Amino acid sequence: MRAGRIGLPMMLPALVFLCGFLVYPVLSTAINSLYHDSPVTGREYCGLDNYGRLLQDEQALRTVEFTFIFALSSVALEMVAGVLIALAINRVITGKGFIRAAVILPWAVPTVVAAVMWKYVFNDQYGILNYALFGDSLEMYRAWLARPVTARLAIIAADVWKASSFVALIALAGLQSVPRELLEAARIDGAKAVKRFFFVTLPLIRPALLVALLFRVMDAFRVFDLVYVMTQGAPAEKTSVMQYFGYLKMFPEQQYGYGSAVSVLVFLVIALLSVALVRTMGRRAVAK
Amino acid sequence: MTNRYGALVVMTLAVVLCSCGGERPQQEGTVVISVLTWRPNSPQTWEQAIARFEEGNPGIEVDLQTGPSSSTQLHDMLAQRLRNRDSSVDVFVMDVVWPPEFAAVGWALPLDTLFEPGERELFFDGCVDAVTWEESVYGVPFFLDAGVLYYRTDLLERYGQDPPGTWSAMVRTADSIVSGEADPGLYGYSAQMAQYEGLVCDMLELVGSAGGSLMRPEEPEAIRALRFARDSLVHLEGMSPPGILIYKEQESLELFASGGAVFHRNWPYAWAVCADSATSDVVGKIGISVLPRFPGGESVSALGGWSFGVSPFSPHPEESWRFVSFMTSPEIQRLFAVEVGKPPARRSLYSDSAVLEANPHFRRMADVFENATPRPRSPVYPQISHRLQSFLHEAVGDPESDVPEMAAEAAEGLREILSRAEE
Numbered sequence: 001m002r003a004g005r006i007g008l009p010m011m012l013p014a015l016v017f018l019c020g021f022l023v024y025p026v027l028s029t030a031i032n033s034l035y036h037d038s039p040v041t042g043r044e045y046c047g048l049d050n051y052g053r054l055l056q057d058e059q060a061l062r063t064v065e066f067t068f069i070f071a072l073s074s075v076a077l078e079m080v081a082g083v084l085i086a087l088a089i090n091r092v093i094t095g096k097g098f099i100r101a102a103v104i105l106p107w108a109v110p111t112v113v114a115a116v117m118w119k120y121v122f123n124d125q126y127g128i129l130n131y132a133l134f135g136d137s138l139e140m141y142r143a144w145l146a147r148p149v150t151a152r153l154a155i156i157a158a159d160v161w162k163a164s165s166f167v168a169l170i171a172l173a174g175l176q177s178v179p180r181e182l183l184e185a186a187r188i189d190g191a192k193a194v195k196r197f198f199f200v201t202l203p204l205i206r207p208a209l210l211v212a213l214l215f216r217v218m219d220a221f222r223v224f225d226l227v228y229v230m231t232q233g234a235p236a237e238k239t240s241v242m243q244y245f246g247y248l249k250m251f252p253e254q255q256y257g258y259g260s261a262v263s264v265l266v267f268l269v270i271a272l273l274s275v276a277l278v279r280t281m282g283r284r285a286v287a288k
Numbered sequence: 289m290t291n292r293y294g295a296l297v298v299m300t301l302a303v304v305l306c307s308c309g310g311e312r313p314q315q316e317g318t319v320v321i322s323v324l325t326w327r328p329n330s331p332q333t334w335e336q337a338i339a340r341f342e343e344g345n346p347g348i349e350v351d352l353q354t355g356p357s358s359s360t361q362l363h364d365m366l367a368q369r370l371r372n373r374d375s376s377v378d379v380f381v382m383d384v385v386w387p388p389e390f391a392a393v394g395w396a397l398p399l400d401t402l403f404e405p406g407e408r409e410l411f412f413d414g415c416v417d418a419v420t421w422e423e424s425v426y427g428v429p430f431f432l433d434a435g436v437l438y439y440r441t442d443l444l445e446r447y448g449q450d451p452p453g454t455w456s457a458m459v460r461t462a463d464s465i466v467s468g469e470a471d472p473g474l475y476g477y478s479a480q481m482a483q484y485e486g487l488v489c490d491m492l493e494l495v496g497s498a499g500g501s502l503m504r505p506e507e508p509e510a511i512r513a514l515r516f517a518r519d520s521l522v523h524l525e526g527m528s529p530p531g532i533l534i535y536k537e538q539e540s541l542e543l544f545a546s547g548g549a550v551f552h553r554n555w556p557y558a559w560a561v562c563a564d565s566a567t568s569d570v571v572g573k574i575g576i577s578v579l580p581r582f583p584g585g586e587s588v589s590a591l592g593g594w595s596f597g598v599s600p601f602s603p604h605p606e607e608s609w610r611f612v613s614f615m616t617s618p619e620i621q622r623l624f625a626v627e628v629g630k631p632p633a634r635r636s637l638y639s640d641s642a643v644l645e646a647n648p649h650f651r652r653m654a655d656v657f658e659n660a661t662p663r664p665r666s667p668v669y670p671q672i673s674h675r676l677q678s679f680l681h682e683a684v685g686d687p688e689s690d691v692p693e694m695a696a697e698a699a700e701g702l703r704e705i706l707s708r709a710e711e
Contacts, residue, residue, distance in 0.1 A: 039367075039371060039389075039393040039395075040389065040392055040393060040667045040668055040709055041708070041709060058697075059675075059678060123531075124529065124530050124531030124534070125529070125531060125539075125542075125543070137472075138472040138473050139472040141530060142530055143529075143530040143531035143532075143533060143534055145534050146530065146531060146532075146533035146534045146685070148686075231534075232482075232483060232484065233483065233678075234482060234483035234484075234533070234534065234681060235483065235533060235681055235682065235685045235686075236483065236678055236679075236681045236682030236685060236686070237678050237682075248674060251364045251367075251368075252360055252363060252364055252670045252674070253668075253670045253671045253674065254367060254371075254670070255671070
């Protein structure tokens with residue numbers, strides 16, 4: 001009883017905050033997406049027309065394609081790299097603090113800064129990648145960001161570099177809760193390192209990895225800054241992602257209604273994926 | 289403990305209060321007008337101009353706000369403010385492609401009675417057309433830009449070549465020099481072919497000099513020009529650097545100024561950069577000429593440049609106009625021409641001895657400036673530009689591109705954009 005009476009006023013600030021900064025913007029974007037709205041044509045209700053246009057817009061569909069390629073491949077690579085890094089750090093005995101700090105550094109760098117750095121790495125004239133691969137043979141130098149395949153790989157590589165450390169950090173926390181006795185017992189039973197990893201360590205750190213997976217998937221689908229800094233969608237929209245497309249419609253082109261429809265689409269994709277992932281996690285926890 | 293927190297609160301408050309009242313102390317009756325411009329290469333020239341204005345106009349103070357140096361980003365910033373009827377900007381610079389949009393949407397004050405027809409005749413027609421929309425003028429031209437061709441006089445002389453008249457002659461000349469020099473760091477041609485606004489300008493010149501138009505990319509003239517750009521400029525071995533598809537003005541100019549290219553397409557400002565030994569290895573070895581054409585076509589230069597507009601939400605339109613009129617006066621256009629090498633929008637300055645002394649190439653370029661070709665004019669230009677950028681970048685960037693099919697798609701996309709804007 002007491003808790004009920006005092007509960008609401010106690011929650012009020014948090015509720016107001018949530019409504020003001022989360023619910024309202026999402027709703028208002030959703031409502032805007034039902035209008036033709038730009039300074040040139042004025043504002044006019046149009047039902048689902050923006051969504052119909054989006055599904056027929058070939059440039060939009062190209063960005064959906066690369067968003068999925070980017071999210072799936074970068075998250076897969078990050079999970080593998082993250083676990084490997086965590087396993088390696090977990091064995092380090094001297095200088096633990098220093099090595100952990102070094103590993104988390106990429107995650108601490110703001111994405112825009114990292115993107116500028118990678119843009120220089122892949123630069124055709126003074127990029128370190130060309131120098132490392134071809135030395136002084138200038139005629140071999142390539143413009144990595146000018147070709148569709150290498151530009152896509154470059155963006156994925158930059159994301160893997162940055163986000164693997166995040167996965168490693170969470171995996172490391174999971175690894176430290178793995179009881180030594182279990183690994184000892186497996187060793188005495190004659191299990192080799194690979195087997196010990198797949199049958200003892202991995203099942204035990206799986207909950208931690210699912211949390212990392214959830215965060216990475218959500219982040220990867222709303223990628224914007226890497227693309228904005230490194231390629232701006234070039235060549236020919238091959239590296240453009242949904243969020244960048246939405247930005248182009250919303251700001252430089254001033255199509256608020258259409259841009260809002262793109263934002264709502266990104267929101268729906270991320271929401272659906274997150275719900276699916278959270279449910280799988282929940283089910284596994286219950287099964288335990 | 290409590291004391292320390294107390295001190296912290298006081299300090300925080302003090303910082304907040306100070307930053308709220310941080311504006312310059314004003315005298316009674318002084319009007320402050322805010323001017324938004326791109327981040328200038330030479331802030332001291334702006335300061336000098338503003339100091340002269342304030343001296344001649346006691347009672348008006350100018351607060352210069354600098355935005356990003358990219359035109360697209362400055363457009364984002366300005367549009368955001370004007371859309372919200374923000375009165376914190378009184379005067380702003382407008383890129384040559386903005387006035388139709390600003391006029392249609394009501395983001396720039398019509399200046400018909402202030403910028404009178406007699407006065408307009410003193411400016412280049414192209415610049416005045418650029419600030420005119422549906423019979424009204426919305427800005428006053430400040431300076432203009434037009435694409436020109438730079439070349440290495442030393443290399444052309446060594447191989448007994450003349451500056452080329454046609455694009456294929458340019459490729460032949462470049463080819464013979466590049467193979468003769470056998471230097472892996474030397475390319476034939478450097479230009480702006482990243483997927484951005486500059487690509488539209490570069491391609492407008494190529495397509496236009498074949499007799500085509502960017503708004504009708506499916507026509508044979510445009511297709512011919514784009515195929516030439518793809519096969520002979522971008523993908524011909526040794527003709528352009530591998531990075532040309534991600535080069536904007538700066539990267540392409542750096543290559544030319546470091547001696548890495550025989551020919552270079554850029555705006556007039558590149559002359560000053562190439563003539564300065566601090567930024568250039570080719571001082572005294574460069575010439576300037578009109579851009580090449582296709583046989584049967586005429587040389588075309590894309591029109592660029594900036595004008596000043598006044599915000600309709602400004603509380604001080606009269607003082608704002610005084611500033612615009614001052615900044616576009618012969619005195620200030622001369623200052624910017626001499627100090628920064630900006631081609632003035634006023635015709636008379638092309639026979640001005642101070643301007644010509646600092647920019648000897650202006651004498652021959654006045655015709656190019658007079659006849660520069662504008663980009664498509666529309667209130668929805670940003671949409672048109674993005675559609676064109678995407679099409680052009682793939683058409684010239686992908687060595688196996690099916691240009692006619694992509695051009696047909698782009699033409700359809702352009703028609704759709706225009707019909708949506710009519711609704």
